[in-house]
Amino acid sequence: MGQGRRAAILTVSDGVFHGTRTDDSGRALAELLTRSGFEIAETAVVADEVPEIEAALRRMAAAANLVVTTGGTGFGPRDVTPEATKAVLTRDAPGLAETMRAVGRQVSPMAIISRGRTGIVGEALVLNLPGSPKGAVESLETVMGVVPHALELLAGHTQHVQSEVATPDTEGFAGAGGQEAHDHGHEHGAHDHGEPSADEIAAAEARQARDALTGVGVGPSDVTLDLAKHLAGGQQVLLATAIRTDGAPPCQPGQKLLLGAGGPLSGTLGCSEFDVSAAADAPGVLATGRPVLRTYHHDLGSVEVYLEPYLHRPQLVVLAATPIALWLLRWGRDLGYETVLVESRADWVTQEHRTAANRVLTDAAEIQDAPAGEMEVVATDHDAPDVSRQVAALLAHLPRFVGIMGSARHTGAHLAALRDMGVPDEQVAQIQSPVGLNIGAKTPPEIALSILGGLMAARTGRPGGWIDNRTSR
Structure with missing residues (x-):
């Protein structure tokens, strides 16, 4: 190998x-x-x-x-x-x-x-x-x-380690090497002072x-369970895990510290010095989104720590299980979204839809875990019976983007219904219709490509046209 x-x-x-x-x-x-x-x-x-x-x-x-x-x-x-x-x-x-x-x-x-x-x-x-x-x-x-x-x-x-480590049902060290280590410790008085040998x-x-x-x-561990709870709540956190030590620092491999944007949440790396060092590195690691290895030092030794960020992904909520929705769900995952399909008509949802989506729901009201500004919504069937109600439920999460496919002739009734439900005019005015970049898309994958391109352009503040190397530097 x-x-x-x-x-x-x-x-x-x-x-x-x-x-x-x-x-x-x-x-x-x-x-x-x-x-x-x-x-x-x-x-x-x-x-x-x-x-x-x-x-x-x-x-x-x-x-x-x-x-x-x-x-x-x-x-x-x-x-x-x-x-x-x-x-x-x-x-x-x-x-x-x-x-x-x-x-x-x-x-x-x-x-x-x-x-x-x-x-x-x-x-x-x-x-x-x-x-x-x-x-x-x-x-x-x-x-x-x-x-x-x-x-x-x-x-x-x-x-x-030169000696064989004892099995769980024995004590001390096994084999001649273990006995030598034990005798060596007594020879130098390590046990007399309560300090183990190297x-x-x-x-x-x-x-x-x-x-x-x-x-x-x-x-x-409690730390790992806390990690799951924070992720379920949509929080961005960092897990610091000690993986290797040098010398005799107050830390053991496997010890964990969970950190949030405001500092430690639970656990410890064994001492305040290590915890403070990891907390200082946490914002930078969370900003890049990439795991790193760091070595922290103590008077008694050092520890190598694996810093792993857990970032909440933006949600792409797709309304209606259409062929276009299938491509949005597939490619949305490749682009880093958590993809959610909402479809109340059970017979519309195919196995392909279920495979492509991270979650399949029958009602948008079931979504409870979307941080404000981290959701993008696309309704792919303006003839669906519950478009207005589903969109209204999602607007409560203050999504970054909401679009309803179709021309003004097809979507006007939905916008009027949203106003009748009490949705503020400024929110209704932000709903995009039609949806997607003007690239001449006709087939479901082409239309999905134009929509995802438009979402990316909106998210990055770009116009979505051809790249001009004279103006885009």
Whole structure:
């Protein structure tokens, strides 16, 4: 296996394998892993068949040190990814799967029925993730803070420990090396002063990190649960995770600190110096939206900390499950939106719509988590029976953009109805109709492209015409 962080992504889906669905989850995971500093060694798609999954996992584990799967972890008769993974694993690491389920439960109660497994194949860490793009990304983000250190341990970089770390059912250090470390500590009087030797410190840190990886005595942390709660509330936060120490600082790998725009929210990195340093770095990391590694120093040693921003995404709310809506939902996700489809006519919603949208709702009033100015609304069917009511409900969130497709002849009645509902004239005047840039669009994907281009132009304050290198510098 090559050096560095190399990841492989395996999508397990009959639909994607046979070309009836797009691999949105695999693409979303690749983006997250790339942002997190991983080289993508391989991506592959297989059908929901145990032999194919097993073969792909073995091949990927030989080429990458992190293998993530998406799909096939539920209760369906063809959901067999956990069974195939179990057959390949050489060691279990249940703590990671348990944490993903526990945190996911704070966002969706359905997370507890995931049967995903996590474990080790040689020097590779294997993680089973849900099949939906949202579930896959959120699950991986939950454990990403400890993954780099886990990979270091699997590669044999165990804090320079020369003795074998004791197993959970024994005390002290195992083997001759452990006895030598114990005797060495007494020889220099370390135990007389209540101070452990350097070898004991290193071994203890390695044991704690190993226990976190395998789930021995470890439950979901309060910090991680707080993270899920803040994300559910639409807040932007940063998770600082200690992944490696040097010397004997007052911090252990795996300790976490959750930070918001105003400072620490919960947890600690072990001492006020480390917490203050992370808080000072938080605004810059949140501004860029990219995770970084930072090293903080203390008189007793230093700690390497992974700072991972969790940013709320703008919402693209699409009214009516039309062909144009399908392309808006698909491409909207690629552009970084959380896509929401609102359609009260159940027979209009296809499986393609459900796959493309992060959420499918029957009523816009169900949306409760949109920060002011972070929502954009497009009504794609001016003949839908409830356009005015749905738009009125969304206007309460003070969206950045609202558009109703159609000419003034088709949309005038909706604008009049909004005024009759008591919507202020200034809000009604901001509703765009028709919607989209004038690019001669005729087909559903062309129209969706013109609309998304218009949304981007409106968001960035650009006119949306041809780029002129004489005036756009």
